[in-house]
Amino acid sequence: MTELAMGRTAEGQMRCPTCGAQQAWSDECRRCRCDLTLLRECRRTCDAHRRQCLRHLAQGRPDRALRHARHYAALAGAAEAAPLVGVCLLLCQDWRAALAAAVNAP
Numbered sequence: 001m002t003e004l005a006m007g008r009t010a011e012g013q014m015r016c017p018t019c020g021a022q023q024a025w026s027d028e029c030r031r032c033r034c035d036l037t038l039l040r041e042c043r044r045t046c047d048a049h050r051r052q053c054l055r056h057l058a059q060g061r062p063d064r065a066l067r068h069a070r071h072y073a074a075l076a077g078a079a080e081a082a083p084l085v086g087v088c089l090l091l092c093q094d095w096r097a098a099l100a101a102a103v104n105a106p
Helices: 037-058 062-076 078-091 095-103
Strands: 013-015 022-024
Touching: 013 037, 037 062, 037 078, 062 078, 078 095
Parallel strands: none
Antiparallel strands: 013 022
């Protein structure tokens, strides 16, 4: 998903995928009343995978970090997650995959 698809704009702000209204995160769009609970939960899950990845990197476990980085990329989009995935691949000493990721980075 792209940043727009995930609905994230500025910190603490989101954009409704239905009408495009920018607002604080909530379960319902202020303009069109669209139910945003699934989008909000998806964003929480995405952020949790990013935090877990960083925690595993800090603990010196790049293989576990890579698993979370890939989940993060699947939810947040390749452009947002590419640097984190690349660092994990390098720390896992997967040079070929790290190079391919860098070459194919958005």
